Amino acid sequence: MIEVADLSVAYGTGRRRVLAVDRVSLSVPTGEMGALVGPSGCGKSTILYAVDGLIPPTEGTISVADEPVHGVRRDVALILQDAGLLPWKTVRQNAELALRIQGVGEDVADILNTLGLTGFENSFPAELSEGMKRRVGIARALALHPRVLLMDEPMANLDSLTREHIQKLILDLWKSLRFTALLVTHDIEEAVFLGRHVFVLSRRPARVVEAIANPEAGTAAYRGSDTFVQRVRYLHELLGGVQ
Amino acid sequence: MSVRTQGGDRRSAAEILSGAKSVATYLLAACVVLGVWWIVAHILYAVRGYSVLPTPAETFRLAITLRGDLAPAFGNSALRFLISIVVAFVLAVPFGLVVGFSRRLHQYVSPLVFLTYPIPPVALLVFLYMAFGTGEAVRVFVVTIALFFQLLVAAMGAARQIPPSFVTSVRSAGATKWGLYKHVVLPATLPSMLTAARVSVGLGITLLYIAETRIGAVGGARSGLGVFIKVHSHAPAEYELSAVVGLALMGLVFYTALELLDRWLCRWRHVGGGGGT
Known part of the structure; x- marks a missing residue:
């Protein structure tokens, strides 16, 4: 709640x-x-x-x-308006950002697959469409399995x-x-x-x-x-x- | 998986094409410079009736003959410049980023920086001679201090222009202050830092030339292209010009090295073209 x-x-x-x-x-x-x-x-x-x-x-x-x-x-995870992706990190690095900061060694392959991003793991945000960027933002937020999503x-x-x-x-x-x-x-x-x-x-x-x-x-x-x-x-x- | 493979192949092909274009552009620019030089040399000869400016062929012929003197001079100058730019980068960038990223620090430190920034390091040469003598350290110090301020101002400006959304997204993931620097501040400002370093190459080489010619006349430190020019100031113009070409080549080497570093470390800046949903 x-x-x-x-x-x-x-x-x-x-x-x-x-x-x-x-x-x-x-x-x-x-x-x-x-x-x-x-x-x-x-x-x-x-x-x-x-x-x-x-x-x-x-x-x-x-x-x-x-x-x-x-x-x-x-x-608690936050998704920002423009997805808040870091342009110097690849899709995979962006998705696992919170995990790495928190020191969690979990893989993000499953969540990327769920969000239809498999095959784009090594792409940079500049190579993605707006919709794909938002999906990466969602993947990053969900990577830590939050109880609350903002x-x-x-x-x-x-x-x-x-x-x-x-x-x-x-x-x-x-x-x-x-x-x-x-x-x-x-x-x-x-x-x-x-x-x-x-x-x-x-x-x-x-x-x-x-x-x-x-x-x-x-x-x-x-x-x-x-x-x-x-x-x-x-x-x-x-x-x-x-x- | 085919998407990534196709994308990877496409990217590699684009990188090779871009590299080839870059080399071709440099070769064309070199041809233009040599052509203009050749034309000006001939015009001056026709106007004055005697050789004022040696032609590129004459200069390069002499440079090959003098390679035994020019090569160590080039090496020494290049080493001085390399030490200066590395020391300036290592000192200025962290300091500039910390000051630029903190509103309060910027408020107190920036007036000090902007007051000292416009002082030309060459104006301090006399005091530096008196304080530290005419050895290697002073030559390097003059170039380092000039590059330091260039990079410091660039770092402060770059840190202040980091989009807040980058900071919010990393803070929201639980990053510490160090985490913010590691994940946002350093990578976000690196392109600006490398651009500032590239822009500073010209200034640094000018100051290296001044430091070497001035101190070259005073002290007996190791040779350099500036020292070579000073020593041969009464020789035919081809001697000076061959060292000037050496300085230009040195600038090109450092500029290209920084450009390659940018392409390697900031690969994300050189991609684009999103598709799909």
Whole structure:
């Protein structure tokens, strides 16, 4: 479970102090997927980085699997917007980065195979398509078998076909591995399609405007259903008011 | 598996083609330089009525005759330059990366660097003679200090321009401070460092020439191309020109070596062309 209680994050001090997140509380039950949706630059990624332990909370508490977060944890993985691949490392080296940093001698051949990257182990990111880069980013995150997967707009700047392909891939992995996930996105349809718990955020500083239960999320049949369309429309109206 | 094999073959073929193109470009450039030199030598001869600038053929003929003197001079100069560039790289790059990567250190150290950076090392030669004499160390020191500042400024700038996403992805994987340097800072800045080293070759050789000619006139240290030029300053121009060609060749050797090092260590920069989804 991901539990965020009264989280506030501020950058800078004195007159240059900027409040990015203001008393945000949210909860994602174990094995489920939550989605944070809100205007650009509202502080969505800041919340995600705080959950990952990269940014210390100014106020409030964060816990993952009933343990408070005080820094980066081995059982929590983060996927960045552009996959965060290091261009000087090959596909294999990128995928096993977290393993090597943590001193784990495990092989990544299986996960690369699952993600359709076999045959490209020795390629550099510059030799890959955008979709393949995102898959390498997913492989790196899953290499340590995390209990919690944090995703910072993992489908941003992808064409619609590749975006749907990656969405399906994430869903399949989530169903088979059953990690708890928190997705940051500015795409309303994506949030409704993937997130069983959708948290709508205000403009900066981020506050939770509404938490929407979305139990149908995560099934192929849900996209295009009346409920899906209504929820997307409702979120559009809600975010229109927020913006 | 066939994809990788095809990709590997394609890459090897592309690398061979690129290498061949590079060699052909250098040969063409050498032909252009020699051609222009030959034309200018003949024009000057026609205008002045006597030989002002020896032709390439005359110069190379003399260089072959003097190879017994020129080769050790080339070796000594090249060794001085090699020591200077290695020492400058080893000292400047780690220091520059640490300063550039830390906002606070950069704030305090950069004014000091930018104040001392513009001082030409040649201006300090007199003080260096007085302090350390006219031996080998001073010659190397002058070149090293010039290269040091070039590389230091480049390292500081390169470390400040590392995309934050690289740092975030490695920190998120649990990297320590040393892990950040190993996985991100060093590899991300290496191309800029090698480019700065390549750019500095010209400056370094100019300073080597100055240090060797100035100290060559004062002290009795080992020979070098600069010393050769100084000693033969009253001889026919072919003597000086043959050493100048030696300096140019030395620059080319170091520039090419750094270029090859870049292609080997930063192979990822020379690939591209993603496909599929």
